[in-house]
Amino acid sequence: MRLTRIAFLIVVVASAWSGLQPAYAQDIAIPDGVVAKEIDPPVPSAIPGSHDKRVLVMEIFDYACSHCRAFQPMFDKWAMQQADDVDILQLPYLLGSSLDSNLQLLSGRAYIALMIMGRNGYPTQSLLAHRQFFDEILPFYQHMTKSDPPGTYKDMVEFMAAQVAREGMGKDEFKKIFFSHEVDEAVKSIQQAEKSFDVPGIPAIVVNGKYYVAPDPWDTKTPTDEVYNGMLKLTGQLAAREP
Template sequence: MQRRDVLKQLSALAALGSLGVPAMAQGSGFETLPQPLPTDAKGKVEVLEFFHYGCPHCKAFDPLLEIWIKKLPADVAFQRVPVTWGNPQLTGFAKLHLTLAATGDLGRLHGQVFEAVQGDHLPLHTEAGAQEWAVKKGVDAKKFADAYKSFGVQVALQRVQKIERDYKIQGVPTLAVDGKYITSGSIAGTHENALKVADQLIAKSRK
């Protein structure tokens, strides 16, 4: 899903913001960033997935990605990065993601958030809607409320927003490898191809 499909009202600003930015170098199913970005995975190859819970393409990609993640070698560090694009609803989804990570419930509930948002059309971008749903899913109410309002989650939100800006992400789902390369279904042709390209980029990054 392209950013313009979610944030049409920001398309003009996005176009202005892209002026003067060096073009990414094209590869076979991937693009190379103009300048490498720092990664947090010291001694490992970092893979980031940029996504948001309102994106149908992200929902379709997620089961394939989950299988792929389970097969990653020990020298690869994977992290999901929820994009916000300055949009209040997407920011709410990102905050839910980070809150579930803080409470230790993200692993079992991540996939269910997609269905709740896109299938059941629940308002999980709001604090009340997110907490009501999470409690029904077995998350402790006080633990969730404390985490949602915590300084740690706020810092984590600011961090993922900075990563999103640094990578200049315009569409999701997108995979970034080693702070140097990006690939996606739209770049590689299919979601399956994007994962194959990511494997190749991981191997390339080890050299």
């Protein structure tokens, strides 16, 4: 397994949902608390550095999502256990949220900027900052909105840049990348991809542009850890079926 962590996903096809086809459903049970859909037609994608891999697993998350924060350590552990022919890519969810779509866009841009910095010589530092953002971005946003006067989104960017600097990366370099055309284009590509996947909620996993796996929003009985373990088990089964 290799963590791709590159901020480009190019998708040019729309999608529609159907249930898992019988060829897959015959011997793959959907765990309690989990939903799985087939993307029909599949969404072709071009990921730099991924062309030699058998299967691409994409996790879709949001720093301000408490469920994503709980799922992240489990997903990271699962990802490190996968074979070398499985590529892992994480995508920030950029289609708006009930909390604040501007915050979501800002934090998504921050993730993309971190991954670019990781590619440019800070792989460990960018990963550490990425993990810290799950704990730091939402509390700061809540503090900012309750201040008198309330903070601005410029304050949010400065806060994120300060956290990046704390991990040993350049604050000004982060802000330059954050506002760059490269990040603009990555945001557009990710939004196009997520529209094609028709993702109704997060955290979510997409396997090879063919299958979507996520918690069942209508299930209120299955324990959260059981749901997340079920998602990962099902993801592994679907990935194993890929040629």
